[in-house]
Amino acid sequence: MNAETARRVDGARTRLVAAGAVAVAGVLLLTGCGDQTGSGNDDGKAAGGSKSAPLADKLPKEIRDKGVIRVGSDLAYAPVEFKDKSGGVIGIDPDIAAAMGKQLGVKFEFENGTFDTLVTGLRSNRYDIAMSAMTDTKDRQNGVDSDTGKKVGEGVDFVDYFNAGVSIYTPKGKTQGIKTWDDLCGKKIVVQRGTVSHDLAKAQAKKCPKGKTLGIQAFDDDQQAQTRLRSGGADAGSSDFPVAAYAVKTTGGGKAFEIVGDQVEAAPYGIAVAKDKTQLRDALQAALNAIIENGEYGKIVAKWGVEAGAVKESGINGGK
Known part of the structure; x- marks a missing residue:
């Protein structure tokens, strides 16, 4: 995709x-x-x-x-x-x-x-x-x-x-109104390097208006990205939907993250x-x-x- x-x-x-x-x-x-x-x-x-x-x-x-x-x-x-x-x-x-x-x-x-x-x-x-x-x-x-x-x-x-497909997730209870990729402008996102989520984040960053930069933090693996988000170092993360759903269900006993908005079209x-x-x-x-x-x-x-x-x-x- x-x-x-x-x-x-x-x-x-x-x-x-x-x-x-x-x-x-x-x-x-x-x-x-x-x-x-x-x-x-x-x-x-x-x-x-x-x-x-x-x-x-x-x-x-x-x-x-x-x-x-x-x-x-x-x-x-x-x-x-x-x-x-x-x-x-x-x-x-x-x-x-x-x-x-x-x-x-x-x-x-x-x-x-x-x-x-x-x-x-x-x-x-x-x-x-x-x-x-x-x-x-x-x-x-x-x-x-x-x-x-x-x-x-x-x-x-x-x-x-x-x-x-690909989904966005945030710390649970701290969605900051994020539902779409456009909502990420002015915020920070964590992704795994070289993935479609990384591509989507870079494409979105080019669309963000002046003064509302999308900060992208790319990691070698998805677990590192999740750890960064959980520590408060970013506002949202993105992964393939099965991975995001699994992280939401299992991390911190299901109390760490939540999925926001819809996933993008499956590929x-x-x-x-x-x-x-x-x-x-x-x-x-x-x-x-x-x-x-x-x-x-x-x-x-x-x-x-x-x-x-x-x-x-x-x-x-x-x-x-």
Whole structure:
């Protein structure tokens, strides 16, 4: 989603997404979340292209031989991907990856990295893919810097797997009349660096009238931004809606933050793959469509209370 073209979603969809995301914390209390690092091939039979992995032959040979897909991810973005108290990697993305791994006969190994370096990690071959609540946008597909409009890299392909919008949240009881992005002029906002929220904040800052500057504080991860807001260092924060809703529900026992206004229009999350790895891209899409068809995908989004963001079919480069 490009900041310049973001629009409000209709009220019915906003309420639907909100109802799903508010259930996240309750679901977490009822379902044990084990360590998903390595993608959860519990019986060990999926790795290596056994009969239990019907799509293994779609993968590039070098990945089949290794039995591992290296995943670059910012593991501080609950409930999409984060670490539990024991250090295990859990969340929506690790669960989806684990289900895909059963189809492909490989393990998805999540490696922690700051969000704004993940695409660079793909280019340097540090990761095979990036899966980190990354919004599929034309700029990212084309390797264009959203600030300058200049081409800075070859871009990536996206395998789309979920839809999510962006929300604003404030300290609870201290909304200061903030309901829209225009209301942020003259105030301070915290965001995670390199995200769509960051893009939206920079676009809004250009629109603010003289004397009402929007101060933007960008951090390496969303938890740092939330900590800054909670300490009184800013007036508002912005994150993808599932993340903002989770923070509102869980931080300070639900007494720290509140969401204000409507989320901006949902856009697809995509698994980022280097442009020259089309075989890997297509194998990932096939695995996603397989778990959508067999019902595993539906169980995962229901487990995390985010059914409203589910897709009926995986697409390639569907972002605008």
